[in-house]
Amino acid sequence: ERGTIHKDWGGRTPIALIYPNSYYLGMSSLGFQTIYGFLNGYENIVCERVFWEPKIRRAEEPISLESQRPLPDFDVLAFSISYELDYFNVVPILVASGLPPLAADRNESHPLVIAGGPSVTANPQPLSPFFDCFAIGEGEAILPRFIEVLTRGLQDKKDQLLKELASVPGVYVPALYDGKPVSRQWLAALDSAATTSVILTADTDLSDMYLIEIARGCGWGCRFCLAGFWFRPFRFRPLDSLLAHAKNGLEYGRRIGLLAAAVSDHPEIDELVSRLHQMGAVTSVSSLRVRPLSRIVLRGLAESGTQTVSLAPEAGSERLRQLINKGATEDDIIEAVDNVAEQGLRQIKLYFMIGLPTESDDDIEETIRLALNLKGRIERTGCRIALTVEPFVPKAGTPFQWLAMPPEEVLKRRINRIKNGLTKSGIEVRTESVGWSLVQGVLSRGDARLGAALASMSGYSLAEWRRALEVRDLNADYYIHRELPFDEPLPWSVVDSGVTPEYLGEELAKARRWAQTQPCPLKDCHECGVC
Template sequence: MDWELKQELKKQLKEEQGYYIYPVGTRTRFALVYPNSYFVGMSNLGFHIIYDLLNKRSDTACERVFLPERTKIERYVNTRTPIMSMETQSPLYDFDLLGFAVSFEMDYFNILQLLSMGKVKAKAAERGERDPILVAGGPCPTFNPEPLAAIFDAFIIGEGEVIMPALMDAYQAAKREGLPRNELLQKLAEVPGVYVPSLYEHCYDDEGHLTAIEPLSGAPAAVSRQWVHDLDAYPAHTVVVTDNTEFNFYLIETARGCGRHCRFCMAGYCFRKPRNRSLSVINEEVQEALKYRKRIGLMGAAISDYPEIDALCKDILGEGLSMSVASFRADSVTKELVDSLAESGLKTLTMAPEAGSDRMRAVINKGIEEHHLFHSMDLGLSAGIRNFRLYIMVGLPFEEEEDIDAIIDLAERLKDYMEARGSKGTLTLSVNPFIPKPFTPFQWEPMADRKTVEKRLKRLEKTLRRRKHVVVNIESPKEAYIQGVLSRGDRRVGEALMRAHELGGSKAFKRALKELRLDPAFYLYRKRPESELFPWERLDMGFKKSYLYEELKRAEALKPTIPCFEGCHRCGVC
């Protein structure tokens, strides 16, 4: 073991405030793992929430584990030093449970690297009585855990605050009874919101289509997503304070879920219904943040939709603190919010029209119109904000070349408006290839052909770069199409994931698919029939599949769907 690596973790720990340490051997040991760097992981609010929740139990000691920075990975490998926890610098294999927080498909490759470096068997079927139980939660496992089914013993389907306490109770009870591993997993499967993949058999026809998902003896027919009904009962804010994060904010969650019905958005469907924290509870968290004097980072699906956002802005700035927001909608943003962001030193105002034409925004049910964008820009310019950013997607269902022209035209006119108002700031377009996701109306749709998308992206970049102070940032199409396979893949894709790890990681994924005779086009470019059985269909998000298909038809017909409202029972969640 490399002594210096251990000392570096100790030094990093000393720079933190708010962590927990318990004597080894007095509690069940739980390693909470973020499959990316400390810098990224410590900016994840959900990671803080689960860490705090577990450590407040009387029977659990939760420690954090991260993927080392690239420069250090080679040192770990060369010195045969296993991946260690932050709090006690214990090897990963020494923990009773490993809980992975998984937010991004590209981190699947990091999961396998962490397990390899932590000397933990990657395949669940090969782990025995003395090996840790592996659990995964977060957005990716909630929507489609199947590409990771061979790795994890159990998945958290929904929001961890209401699942993890019951899971830990079931684990402790099974351990007291001395149950063997297979019976322990059956006990975990009885917990609402816990999916144990080994208790389900997936069947395929000769053409590779999924024909059945059979629950084995004792497995529930469906696993229902669990969610927090009263957010005030579960405060959500930064727990471990450190300067070494992506944003360096004190994070506070204002709301959860979204009722806007954007048809491309998994969160909008899988985290319904929309729920707000009371202003008094948020202000208590602001008071807690005062001692750290950090900028407040407000978290939520759309901060501007929070009904008391203006009062909250006044309260934060009134305490002498500055603030930032995760996102806001151009159709609900207020002058108070924009002025507060400007006063807090915000340099760039971000808007998310997602598409350039009215037609495409109707397809995705975005609800943003051009006058909303110009109004938001007006508020920003009046407040002294000089730079603006647009989030755009290319390759959306039913997209035509004219819709790319509309993106260019919109960007040009917004830049003209900036200049007419005397701003020499930068307009940045952050452009992503669109990926159809599970549990959205577009789950039946193919991804747009990669060559077509690359051609359109190139045209966007080439045309707009002629304009001074216009920047086009494009996400890697190669990675987007890997994500496309992983996000809607089945258990066979999991086999390719493991093979890619053996061959060197994400760059070998295409080769791994080929070796296993899996055609990427089967997952990427095939339009699914209405009757298609999806790999994630044993998970119940609270609404019927037919509701999503109706929304797909409404998208094709350019019909709007109004946001959630009190007393609504359209989708079934409420």
């Protein structure tokens, strides 16, 4: 590792920053690294990292990487949770540390246990029995006030501290919830806090690459997308500041990774990529939109040695792309793929979903037809396509939050149809597990009762999850295989993304008539309620 922060504990508040999954995944998360750097930026705080290797199922208790201390030694345990499936590791981490998993069973002698991250921001309820409080929104916007109250109140009784924390904007304390939704906090001046790699290590997804967040949020309004609705509005960092970050990054090596929901949305992306190239950087990007897709960016990436880009058409049929408000026609997709291939890149990863609302077998045939067409067009260039196919999962706080997932057998049949239709033509198809996607659906629309099921699990498998639900008299169908009526109270209404329920309802109504919504105009707009 380069960039590890070691601090003396004397006189400081120790916080364990826990990624409830492997070192490899945690260190690949720029959000996790940012919070590590942010907390250690406080003179009176020492923040150390803790990971959990679920596959190893260690019997020994987890310890921090920096000083090898066990979790009960810390004043605060801060979980950074990105994905629903990491919920399964929360209880094992607490139990292996000798801590009672339920917040109600912990006392003054135990650390304060908090959580933040995209999935718990959208719906903290399934984990609410385990945590003293949640950070709803962006860490940089919540933590300054949170740290102030925390460090002042740690000597107080826990009840008193929680009461004070509950008054901090963006902090949700389940035990003290008063019926008023907690407003998501977001950083209005994005560039006031840097979001770059803090530690470089070879043991990550993007080995030894210096990552820079260039923009946050997304204004395109894809109706299924959690990031698109929970990170509004779209904000970007100025070119000068990005180049200054890149200069720092180039001291570690030549590899620079640009991150955003859609990197190509940055208004100065062409200039940025060209300047990075002049600075000698080998540039990669997290994801590009099908449209707009600048040739200059593609050329810059190719010249930097990038081999692969990812594009997400999401659906094969025009009808479904309109329904989800993807804002990309088949011609756009063809043009994008042609451009990528012409610039000499070697592989295009294409992301598709199955199980979208109203999807029929005909839509699946359209996906196969489109993929074969794309392959045929670019074959001569030596560029190949690979598909990743994932089931649609309804996410809290999106226009599709009310919709159901199709039955398991339908999803499996459609995935198999795509595989059979494409692999024989030499197109690689990667798929997500249907079973685990359904679990993700349960947790993303779940309520606090699921906590009891999570707490009673004695292993990590689909069979064990089903058993745990059954023991608690809970039914997965209730959570995922039914459409929720508009007047049904939603478990996640304890939090408020800023997007009004009326706007979400209108977007769903527009989806049902295949009507499009234009991207965020950013200026003078109060359409969805966030700005």
